[in-house]
Amino acid sequence: MITLIRSTALAAILAASPLAAPAQAQQAQSEDVVYDVYARFRDDPQVAVERLENGLWRARLPLAALRPEQGAIRLDGAKASENISFAVAPQADVQSARVVMRHVSGRAQEDTRPQLRLGLNGRFVAQLDGVTERAAAVNEILLDPESVMSGFNTLRIDAVQRYTYGCQDPAAAELWTDIDTSRSYVEITYARRPFAGSLADLDALVTAGVGGVENLGILVADGEMTQETLRWGTLASQAVANRLAYRLPEITRIHAGDLGDAAIGTDLIAIGTPDQLSGIAPSGLANLQGEDSWLSISPSPADPSRFLIVAAGRTPAAIEGAVRALGAASFPLSDTGSVILSAAETPAGSIMAKKHPLRPGTKYAFRDLGLVETSLLGQERGEIGLDFTLPADAQFRSKGEVEFSLDFAYGAGLDPSSVVNILVNGEFQRAIRLTNADGEVMPGYQLAISPAALHPGQNHVAFEVELSTPSQGECASRNLRHLAFVMKDSSTLTLPAADSFVELPNLALLAESGFPYSGIEGTPFAIRAGDTGDDTAAAVWTMGARLGQVYGTVFTDSDFGFGLALPDAHTLVVGTRAALKGFLPAEVSLTGQSTALATRGSEEPQAIITRDYKSIDLGDNGLLVEGLSPEHAGRLVTVVTAESPAQLIASTRSLVQPSHWSQLKGGAAVWRDSAATVVTQAPAATFEIGQMRPAEMARMKSGRSPLRWIITLGAVLFALAAILAFIARYMRDRMNEK
Numbered sequence: 001m002i003t004l005i006r007s008t009a010l011a012a013i014l015a016a017s018p019l020a021a022p023a024q025a026q027q028a029q030s031e032d033v034v035y036d037v038y039a040r041f042r043d044d045p046q047v048a049v050e051r052l053e054n055g056l057w058r059a060r061l062p063l064a065a066l067r068p069e070q071g072a073i074r075l076d077g078a079k080a081s082e083n084i085s086f087a088v089a090p091q092a093d094v095q096s097a098r099v100v101m102r103h104v105s106g107r108a109q110e111d112t113r114p115q116l117r118l119g120l121n122g123r124f125v126a127q128l129d130g131v132t133e134r135a136a137a138v139n140e141i142l143l144d145p146e147s148v149m150s151g152f153n154t155l156r157i158d159a160v161q162r163y164t165y166g167c168q169d170p171a172a173a174e175l176w177t178d179i180d181t182s183r184s185y186v187e188i189t190y191a192r193r194p195f196a197g198s199l200a201d202l203d204a205l206v207t208a209g210v211g212g213v214e215n216l217g218i219l220v221a222d223g224e225m226t227q228e229t230l231r232w233g234t235l236a237s238q239a240v241a242n243r244l245a246y247r248l249p250e251i252t253r254i255h256a257g258d259l260g261d262a263a264i265g266t267d268l269i270a271i272g273t274p275d276q277l278s279g280i281a282p283s284g285l286a287n288l289q290g291e292d293s294w295l296s297i298s299p300s301p302a303d304p305s306r307f308l309i310v311a312a313g314r315t316p317a318a319i320e321g322a323v324r325a326l327g328a329a330s331f332p333l334s335d336t337g338s339v340i341l342s343a344a345e346t347p348a349g350s351i352m353a354k355k356h357p358l359r360p361g362t363k364y365a366f367r368d369l370g371l372v373e374t375s376l377l378g379q380e381r382g383e384i385g386l387d388f389t390l391p392a393d394a395q396f397r398s399k400g401e402v403e404f405s406l407d408f409a410y411g412a413g414l415d416p417s418s419v420v421n422i423l424v425n426g427e428f429q430r431a432i433r434l435t436n437a438d439g440e441v442m443p444g445y446q447l448a449i450s451p452a453a454l455h456p457g458q459n460h461v462a463f464e465v466e467l468s469t470p471s472q473g474e475c476a477s478r479n480l481r482h483l484a485f486v487m488k489d490s491s492t493l494t495l496p497a498a499d500s501f502v503e504l505p506n507l508a509l510l511a512e513s514g515f516p517y518s519g520i521e522g523t524p525f526a527i528r529a530g531d532t533g534d535d536t537a538a539a540v541w542t543m544g545a546r547l548g549q550v551y552g553t554v555f556t557d558s559d560f561g562f563g564l565a566l567p568d569a570h571t572l573v574v575g576t577r578a579a580l581k582g583f584l585p586a587e588v589s590l591t592g593q594s595t596a597l598a599t600r601g602s603e604e605p606q607a608i609i610t611r612d613y614k615s616i617d618l619g620d621n622g623l624l625v626e627g628l629s630p631e632h633a634g635r636l637v638t639v640v641t642a643e644s645p646a647q648l649i650a651s652t653r654s655l656v657q658p659s660h661w662s663q664l665k666g667g668a669a670v671w672r673d674s675a676a677t678v679v680t681q682a683p684a685a686t687f688e689i690g691q692m693r694p695a696e697m698a699r700m701k702s703g704r705s706p707l708r709w710i711i712t713l714g715a716v717l718f719a720l721a722a723i724l725a726f727i728a729r730y731m732r733d734r735m736n737e738k
Contacts, residue, residue, distance in 0.1 A: 088151065
């Protein structure tokens with residue numbers, strides 16, 4: 001909470017300071033003297049790409065940006081290891097590569113010379129001496145450029161650690177090595193190959209990683225944005241983002257007159273009619289007829305190492321067909337540079353998502369969830385992970401159970417303390433003892449866990465296998481070849497039935513599953529831009545690309561438009577504060593707690609601080625806020641805004657970064673470029689959508705407010721007793737009359 005208060009206060013002070021500072025302090029300073037007050041929070045560095053003077057490019061990939069986990073790499077134990085993957089696009093001709101690693105090992109290993117072994121794509125690269133001094137050491141390891149492949153490359157780090165040459169515990173606390181992921185990095189210098197490829201190669205050419213798609217320019221007809229160009233730009237951005245899978249390029253609007261030095265380093269998608277695209281039209285586009293759609297790929301006229309994709313037609317319907325063909329990942333495209341599609345050949349209706357959440361009340365085999373048969377041999381411990389996604393509005397019923405039917409086997413000669421611990425989303429649920437000394441094959445081992453352990457969006461089930469071997473004496477034999485555990489992919493997971501019910505606003509649901517703007521919900525949603533400017537359009541395209549990337553969707557069914565006339569649908573609104581005047585909430589209450597501000601001698605250690613963060617205080621901050629539509633009951637409105645058009649696109653690009661996006665929760669958030677500036681706040685009021693059985697609804701309400709439930713129940717019982725007393729008195733009076 002102290003961090004919350006500090007970030008809120010800093011945001012408020014920095015936003016208000018330009019208004020209070022004297023005139024002489026308002027002068028622009030050079031970049032060299034600007035002080036970054038958040039420099040100390042740079043624990044999540046990003047991939048940086050630099051263009052060199054000799055026509056080469058240099059990419060620096062911090063290890064922190066290549067791992068989903070936060071913090072340093074901790075290698076614990078005698079034989080710890082870590083795998084780190086990075087991607088290299090086929091357009092990158094690698095000239096040189098190196099690994100810079102900052103690491104330190106436990107001082108207890110000082111006399112035993114710990115080592116680090118590095119490998120790349122299964123090949124030995126280097127062997128480093130562990131450093132047991134008080135300070136960390138930095139090593140530079142040169143890589144053979146020929147060993148860096150197109151696609152994913154895996155850097156493996158193995159630790160060989162001891163603290164004695166006698167008997168030792170291989171899992172002792174003394175055996176550790178830390179690798180600083182913020183200051184350790186992979187650096188690749190590369191030239192860009194001239195672009196070459198066909199439409200059939202789209203999935204291989206539109207890739208993330210070193211030399212991949214880092215900047216995307218959308219070229220539509222000159223002039224103000226229209227409803228159609230806003231829509232087509234969003235679909236085209238999603239077509240690229242879905243192929244990149246986990247990264248987003250910087251998306252901008254490009255004009256035909258800007259195809260000069262400004263477009264170097266930018267991949268382009270041009271959308272429009274042959275006349276509108278005449279300046280860059282490929283050969284044959286002018287001959288396009290009627291309702292036919294044109295789709296082509298070629299080198300960019302501004303940068304031959306980048307691509308130019310043209311989606312064109314003579315009518316809006318024909319252009320729509322070309323954009324749909326680009327966005328449909330499974331659509332079969334010819335092994336040619338261009339293709340003409342008739343109206344009957346273009347994708348119609350909704351474009352299927354690449355991924356889908358699991359359906360409640362359904363049984364799934366592990367193989368269907370991506371988990372292949374996994375064996376742990378000769379290991380004392382290991383983890384088998386199962387990942388799956390649940391719908392954002394799935395509300396499991398309280399009496400339901402998540403059922404596992406596990407097919408596994410384990411080896412002979414294990415100590416009775418051997419066990420498989422089952423954790424769901426990091427929390428322990430159940431354990432399976434492995435007690436048969438002769439080993440055992442267990443088909444269909446049944447166990448159940450509470451559905452409360454699951455949550456909307458991504459879920460992770462970990463089977464932590466702990467295999468123990470009997471040992472006697474001070475120095476026991478370390479023969480571990482009898483340790484064996486196998487989890488078969490025929491094991492199943494059965495989800496209980498669920499209601500479709502969710503409480504909104506909830507930015508955590510937006511971040512985790514895109515709800516209700518993911519494109520897989522049954523009801524379409526709307527997207528509104530506050531104005532027709534280029535930066536606002538780019539912000540809409542960026543948000544659309546991030547939301548579509550969640551499940552690999554293309555928003556073909558969404559309603560696009562401008563202004564604040566809200567439709568009867570969930571609506572995403574993107575615009576500047578001035579464009580949203582009269583609609584944006586005047587203030588957002590940001591509340592926090594601080595022990596430092598508690599009254600001395602008070603029995604209550606926490607002091608509550610509330611500040612109404614007025615939208616006029618935005619400054620360099622972006623604001624994301626959700627609430628109930630003022631015009632339509634049961635509809636959510638989500639607003640992304642900033643002070644100016646330039647700040648809007650800059651804030652949106654920061655927001656969609658994992659460092660910011662993963663912090664979203666509550667009903668409102670403000671942020672700046674640094675992830676340390678993100679401040680969130682619970683919604684002032686909530687509403688519910690969906691249906692839930694009355695008994696489940698009553699149970700949920702009672703759990704949220706037990707006192708209110710007790711009072712309500714007491715009132716119901718009192719009313720029932722009064723009615724029964726009235727009936728009894730009435731019957732007694734009738735009997736007396738007779």
